[in-house]
Amino acid sequence: MSAQEEFGIRPDEVIIELPATPDASLYFIGHIRTPWKKRADCPKNARGSEAVCTVELDARYGDGLKDVETCSHLVLLYWMDKAPRNLMRQAPGHHGGAQHGTFALRSPVRPNPIAMSVVRLIKVEGTKLSVVGLDCLNGTPLLDIKPYLPSVDSVPEAVCGWRLRKD
């Protein structure tokens, strides 16, 4: 079954045709081990579970972990490999079926299915990182690891207006 068929299209969702060829390629630098084997079992977002998950970085990138153990929180970027990429308007069921633009959503369905979560680092053992704060399927490919910098990344006054209206 294709990602498109697996996700299904809801009424009012808008599909586009993607460019014939991608503009860049990337490296999967590892994989993420989580307790979740089905999308329906995954938390909806990074604060939805206290499960300890394991980031398995490929050994060739191990040198890049120097000083990572000093960080309390990390930004993880990962590749939602089971998501279709061609929806520009989506009507997520858990948002009451209302339609929103892909770029106003944290949905995995997007032209480049890159997900991000700020996770709490529990420990680093070799090239394995134990973290709390993930929402992806077991085996999801890892794209990048960055330190979370409160002085740069925290924006206490930030709002997402449509979610306020919904609440």
Ligand SMILES: C[S@@+](CC[C@H](N)C(=O)[O-])C[C@H]1O[C@@H](n2cnc3c(N)ncnc32)[C@H](O)[C@@H]1O
């Ligand atoms: C709403 S997204 C949020 C992802 C990330 N925290 C973000 O904000 O960018 C999380 C959902 O993506 C889905 N998902 C998880 N792993 C996936 C994968 N490998 N491929 C496609 N969808 C996935 C699950 O339904 C999960 O609840």
